Amino acid sequence: MPSRETCWKKGFSLTTIYDIAKRAGVSSATVSKVLNGYPDVNRETRARVEAITQELGYKQNAVARGLATKRSMTIGVFFRDHANSGLRHPFFADVLASFKDVIGVAGYDLLFFANNAPDNVHSGYEDRARHRNVDGLLLLGVWRTDPGLEAISRSSIPCLSVDLDLLGPRASYLVSDNVDGAKKAVDYLVQCGHTRIAFVGDRFSTKPGHDRLVGYQQGLEHNGLLFRHEWVLDGDFTEEGGRFAMERMLELPDLPTAIFFAGDMMAIGGMELLKQRGYVIPEDFSIIGFDDIVMSSHLSPALTTIRQKRGEMGTRAAQELLELIHKPGKPPSGVVVDVELVARETVRIVCADSSSSLASSDFFEKSGQACDVDAVEQVCVTHSAEE
Amino acid sequence: MPSRETCWKKGFSLTTIYDIAKRAGVSSATVSKVLNGYPDVNRETRARVEAITQELGYKQNAVARGLATKRSMTIGVFFRDHANSGLRHPFFADVLASFKDVIGVAGYDLLFFANNAPDNVHSGYEDRARHRNVDGLLLLGVWRTDPGLEAISRSSIPCLSVDLDLLGPRASYLVSDNVDGAKKAVDYLVQCGHTRIAFVGDRFSTKPGHDRLVGYQQGLEHNGLLFRHEWVLDGDFTEEGGRFAMERMLELPDLPTAIFFAGDMMAIGGMELLKQRGYVIPEDFSIIGFDDIVMSSHLSPALTTIRQKRGEMGTRAAQELLELIHKPGKPPSGVVVDVELVARETVRIVCADSSSSLASSDFFEKSGQACDVDAVEQVCVTHSAEE
DNA sequence: ACGCCGTCAGAAACCGCTTTCGATAAACAT
DNA sequence: ATGTTTATCGAAAGCGGTTTCTGACGGCGT
Numbered sequence: 001m002p003s004r005e006t007c008w009k010k011g012f013s014l015t016t017i018y019d020i021a022k023r024a025g026v027s028s029a030t031v032s033k034v035l036n037g038y039p040d041v042n043r044e045t046r047a048r049v050e051a052i053t054q055e056l057g058y059k060q061n062a063v064a065r066g067l068a069t070k071r072s073m074t075i076g077v078f079f080r081d082h083a084n085s086g087l088r089h090p091f092f093a094d095v096l097a098s099f100k101d102v103i104g105v106a107g108y109d110l111l112f113f114a115n116n117a118p119d120n121v122h123s124g125y126e127d128r129a130r131h132r133n134v135d136g137l138l139l140l141g142v143w144r145t146d147p148g149l150e151a152i153s154r155s156s157i158p159c160l161s162v163d164l165d166l167l168g169p170r171a172s173y174l175v176s177d178n179v180d181g182a183k184k185a186v187d188y189l190v191q192c193g194h195t196r197i198a199f200v201g202d203r204f205s206t207k208p209g210h211d212r213l214v215g216y217q218q219g220l221e222h223n224g225l226l227f228r229h230e231w232v233l234d235g236d237f238t239e240e241g242g243r244f245a246m247e248r249m250l251e252l253p254d255l256p257t258a259i260f261f262a263g264d265m266m267a268i269g270g271m272e273l274l275k276q277r278g279y280v281i282p283e284d285f286s287i288i289g290f291d292d293i294v295m296s297s298h299l300s301p302a303l304t305t306i307r308q309k310r311g312e313m314g315t316r317a318a319q320e321l322l323e324l325i326h327k328p329g330k331p332p333s334g335v336v337v338d339v340e341l342v343a344r345e346t347v348r349i350v351c352a353d354s355s356s357s358l359a360s361s362d363f364f365e366k367s368g369q370a371c372d373v374d375a376v377e378q379v380c381v382t383h384s385a386e387e
Numbered sequence: 388m389p390s391r392e393t394c395w396k397k398g399f400s401l402t403t404i405y406d407i408a409k410r411a412g413v414s415s416a417t418v419s420k421v422l423n424g425y426p427d428v429n430r431e432t433r434a435r436v437e438a439i440t441q442e443l444g445y446k447q448n449a450v451a452r453g454l455a456t457k458r459s460m461t462i463g464v465f466f467r468d469h470a471n472s473g474l475r476h477p478f479f480a481d482v483l484a485s486f487k488d489v490i491g492v493a494g495y496d497l498l499f500f501a502n503n504a505p506d507n508v509h510s511g512y513e514d515r516a517r518h519r520n521v522d523g524l525l526l527l528g529v530w531r532t533d534p535g536l537e538a539i540s541r542s543s544i545p546c547l548s549v550d551l552d553l554l555g556p557r558a559s560y561l562v563s564d565n566v567d568g569a570k571k572a573v574d575y576l577v578q579c580g581h582t583r584i585a586f587v588g589d590r591f592s593t594k595p596g597h598d599r600l601v602g603y604q605q606g607l608e609h610n611g612l613l614f615r616h617e618w619v620l621d622g623d624f625t626e627e628g629g630r631f632a633m634e635r636m637l638e639l640p641d642l643p644t645a646i647f648f649a650g651d652m653m654a655i656g657g658m659e660l661l662k663q664r665g666y667v668i669p670e671d672f673s674i675i676g677f678d679d680i681v682m683s684s685h686l687s688p689a690l691t692t693i694r695q696k697r698g699e700m701g702t703r704a705a706q707e708l709l710e711l712i713h714k715p716g717k718p719p720s721g722v723v724v725d726v727e728l729v730a731r732e733t734v735r736i737v738c739a740d741s742s743s744s745l746a747s748s749d750f751f752e753k754s755g756q757a758c759d760v761d762a763v764e765q766v767c768v769t770h771s772a773e774e
Numbered sequence: 775a776c777g778c779c780g781t782c783a784g785a786a787a788c789c790g791c792t793t794t795c796g797a798t799a800a801a802c803a804t
Numbered sequence: 805a806t807g808t809t810t811a812t813c814g815a816a817a818g819c820g821g822t823t824t825c826t827g828a829c830g831g832c833g834t
């Protein structure tokens with residue numbers, strides 16, 4: 001047996017299972033068995049080994065273990081940081097926080113891919129995941145247009161993406177019920193008496209952006225309202241985008257009375273511009289957002305919005321990913337968590353008439369305007385391309 | 388030579404350096420040398436190996452490499468999550484984001500300690516760092532009172548803490564210039580004509596809380612103002628804490644005209660309460676915060692505050708940590724980044740007199756009231772204990 | 775021809791831990 | 805007494821790399 005007593009890292013000695021083994025007069029295999037709770041070791045031996053483990057303050061080396069077992073007990077995290085939408089984004093930070101909590105009690109640590117060394121920049125998700133030997137992957141803030149998605153969805157690495165409906169043999173996803181949320185927003189506006197409702201979305205590179213648009217459209221239809229493509233603008237999910245969209249909206253000859261922003265940051269930008277131009281909310285324009293970021297409740301007027309349950313999203317995401325990891329058989333189906341409207345102060349109540357008979361108002365028109373999803377998207381893309 | 392051709396993890400085969408070696412007709416040692424840029428390998432051999440590496444789509448296994456080299460190219464991150472002050476906190480999320488960017492181009496990934504499995508809960512920082520074999524450590528949101536600090540500061544693991552002046556052979560820190568920031572706040576209030584300035588801080592378990600109090604006290608002294616301990620309250624760095632402190636403050640017989648909150652969230656809580664009670668800001672009370680979180684500029688009135696340069700903090704933290712890692716010799720000294728006042732709308736200008744002759748006002752009193760740091764802290768601790 | 779040196783490869787010993795599988799001995803059954 | 809379990813343990817072969825050290829080989833000076 002080679003002498004394996006100590007190892008050095010920058011002048012520091014680690015205690016290994018060999019140290020324990022020697023001291024206990026057993027083999028390293030036995031120590032390993034004790035440490036991992038295998039049954040085939042004598043009561044007394046076990047006790048002795050455990051005592052010595054304590055005494056020596058032994059800590060397992062996760063790297064060596066990972067090499068031997070091919071499980072690292074880490075979850076890799078890709079957190080795309082484009083345009084403020086990364087770690088900085090209060091939304092993702094929150095879901096990540098609760099994700100971390102539940103994945104943590106399952107014994108996992110999180111590995112954030114940050115490495116952008118020149119030779120690594122263009123490695124795909126899968127390569128980098130395998131490089132670090134992570135047991136699962138969490139994708140946050142990745143765009144639908146990301147070219148690496150296809151590959152990772154087909155790979156055998158358990159992978160959960162949020163805000164992106166990635167499905168595969170070991171890939172699942174978590175989203176809010178964005179379509180429903182958008183419908184709720186429109187319904188609420190309609191209930192408050194609005195019929196002229198505009199939409200500000202993103203550049204359609206995100207799943208939520210897409211779905212909220214769809215929901216908006218469905219909400220309109222459901223309430224018998226006409227879809228007007230000039231009332232659909234691109235806001236890029238940023239404050240500046242929202243501000244800019246609002247600016248453009250004001251140039252329209254025919255103005256809406258309410259604007260549904262597909263994200264709170266955009267709504268904030270829009271409101272800012274409105275105030276700046278001397279309009280008052282909600283008297284001149286009603287605003288409704290989506291997300292319910294913390295800031296929303298602190299604005300004045302406080303923003304009416306659709307709340308995504310961030311804590312629950314993180315928890316459910318973690319649970320789903322753990323299933324993906326531990327139950328290889330079960331075909332994943334994605335999880336969607338519901339949203340809720342939180343009514344605050346940015347929507348003006350136009351008429352007290354809350355009977356849903358509004359649906360049969362004069363605005364009802366089944367026009368030639370195409371209303372199916374893809375057509376809607378077409379319109380929008382064209383529209384945003386104009387710019 | 389044993390047959391080492393492939394490895395399986397859940398049904399997937401990895402290509403190893405042995406595969407490359409065989410294909411290239413060389414030994415694994417040579418492949419390793421090529422991959423690591425050692426000079427003692429022939430031009431042609433190198434080319435051949437590189438070609439095959441490409442062809443086979445080989446990706447190095449960081450775990451195996453880590454075991455062999457004792458360097459993992461990961462930075463461990465402890466992110467304490469007490470009372471909203473963790474990942475959820477917009478402040479830390481921001482510095483972390485820019486930290487990640489620069490540490491990333493140096494080739495490192497980030498390892499977030501999340502593992503809270505029952506047998507792991509009470510392991511110290513050092514144990515967990517060694518367990519994962521991280522090359523360095525970043526401590527965020529850790530309290531001064533944390534019992535594990537002492538140990539990690541003495542250890543040989545490069546460790547950088549933010550908002551906490553931890554120093555040791557391989558331990559350094561990064562803080563904002565909190566004392567100066569607080570003085571700036573007080574100076575500004577004084578310049579605006581205020582002389583009755585209160586302070587709301589945290590429970591003094593944090594370094595910034597402590598330093599801002601010191602700065603407040605120094606600012607007072609510098610401007611010849613009397614330190615009144617009843618005007619120093621505990622706000623816990625949370626919104627609720629700020630609200631509660633404000634509530635208590637209003638019960639005072641003798642009210643200040645301006646309140647300096649040591650954190651924006653507390654200021655927000657305080658303002659909320661004030662509005663609720665029918666006061667108007669800044670007419671009735673002037674408010675100044677500390678941090679400049681994104682929300683601050685969106686409030687109305689927009690919060691005047693001391694800005695911490697979060698991006699710069701992250702960058703500098705990363706640089707400092709990289710030095711700690713790569714230059715074992717250099718004794719660390721900590722880095723402090725400056726702050727700036729951003730004047731917005733929550734401070735009322737009482738008199739236009741901006742001559743600093745205010746310093747010689749009637750309020751000047753070198754009273755028996757002890758003014759050195761520790762005494763100040765005493766007062767506060769006592770005060771918060773009352774509660 | 776001889777010794778020396780620089781270049782290039784590879785054998786082999788790790789790194790610290792897991793896991794299979796066979797050995798041993800005691801306990802049990804026949 | 806003999807064959808069979810059962811409980812307990814350890815040797816050894818990995819996991820996928822790195823790194824030292826030895827050696828082969830060709831060229832070169834003398």
